[in-house]
Amino acid sequence: MSWLITFFRSSIGRKLIMSLTGIFLITFLIVHLIGNLQLLYNDGGEAFNTYAYFMTNNPLIKTISYGLYFFIVVHAIQGILLAIYNRKAKGSKYAVNTHENASWASKNMALLGILVFAFLMLHMGDFWWKMKQNQLDMVTYASFDAPVKDLFTRVSIAFQELWIVVTYIIGLLALMFHLLHGFDSAFQTLGIRHKKYTPLISLVGKAYSFLVPIGFAIIPLYIYFGK
Amino acid sequence: MKLNLKIWRQSGPNDKGYFDMHSVEANEHMSFLEMLDVLNEQLISEKKDPIAFAHDCREGICGTCNLVIDGRPHGPQKGTTTCQLHMRQYKDDDTIVIEPFRATAFPIIKDLVVDRSSLDGVIQAGGYISVNTGQAVDANAIPVEQEVAADAFDSATCIGCGACIAACPNGSAMLFTSAKVSHLGKLPQGKVEHKKRVQNMVAQMDKEGFGLCSNVGACEAECPKEISLDNIAFMNRAFIGSVLTTED
Ligand code: HEM
Ligand code: SF4
């Protein structure tokens, strides 16, 4: 098994971890967004709350969610360790720095990642933690046989606060820039680069990086301005 | 034309170093290195220490003339080395900032000269093919497809200057190492040792203290031979594939 340790300690092995965990997070965000868009229904939270009930009680989804927590932590810790290592490998900086040869996001992935992480902490503290700690009211719906936690109302209250809405927009902007470089980068790290497919991956990456954060941003904006 | 030069001076590897201002009278036909020669002659006649900078072929093939000019390795001109940069790119009274390549694996020897033996370490770990001694093999004994030969040749044009490492914010040597891995790994003569070569060269690259690749792409943008990021992708999949499919 020592070959595995050697592999994951090598430069390319460490980047492989970043890439695979990153792609897992990208997949998760799509599912998360589609589920959360149910917050936009004006149905007193029925669709969203019963969906949240299903997501927190289904054993398969519960297992995947533990994987998700683990992968976020691995991605974040590994990302920070890499940034520190790379800074040492560069040593000193130039007096003149050009911006012509690379994108800003690609050079600031750790900063963007830390912003995303800080946002995640706030986000999970506000909703996920309160849900886990049973700090939410229970509601019953005629169409559903069990009482469910009223996360919908918690979200609706939170997004009445301007500072929370602004923080979400900042967090999502950081995510957008993180993905604008990260999406393509993850495939390059895997060695997936091809005259036919790379332009397609790039296009999907751009679309994803803009649309997913915008999709998430619609929710606080809609609740803040719409109600 | 009169030029104002802000040049990095450092007397040895452990010296702190500082910027010095000089001015020099040049003409637009001079190459960048000739302009520095004029400055050095001026310094010598003033009994001052001339500026140490490295150069050899002065025709873009040896990869020795490594300077960072206004923040760009080999200067602002695309796809050329410093020795191929000419003063017609500049105007009278321009100020030019000249710095050495910066990376922990490239310690400064003096002024603008860095020690690039870390790149030799990477080459020694696998940048070759093994052939038995004896009679020279017939050049056409192994047929190579034209596309493959051209592709391998594109990678082979790397001159080992290290500008990719100088340009990289992580001081990563992935473009250089991958150019060698692709050049040899794409040809039938090099395929024999390909899997072992990738692992050994990557291991040595890591050992020399180069950073990790964040796919920033500054290397490709600054490379005087325009070596493509395709090479890095090739090495990534070769390395992962090789680790997974070899027995040791
Ligand atoms: C849900 C949120 C996130 C997603 C979808 C995501 C996605 C990605 C992807 C796809 C990559 C490219 C991997 C590669 O180049 O091979 C990446 C790189 C990176 N991520 Fe994230 N990430 C997220 C959160 C974070 C967090 C919280 C941190 C740190 C605190 C972080 C730090 C980094 C760093 C430093 C890199 C650059 C690694 C490198 O190329 O050297 N990311 N991320
Ligand atoms: S890849 Fe380009 S920049 Fe890097 S060493 Fe080779 S020629 Fe120089």
Ligand code: FES
């Ligand atoms: S001196 Fe040889 S490449 Fe410039």
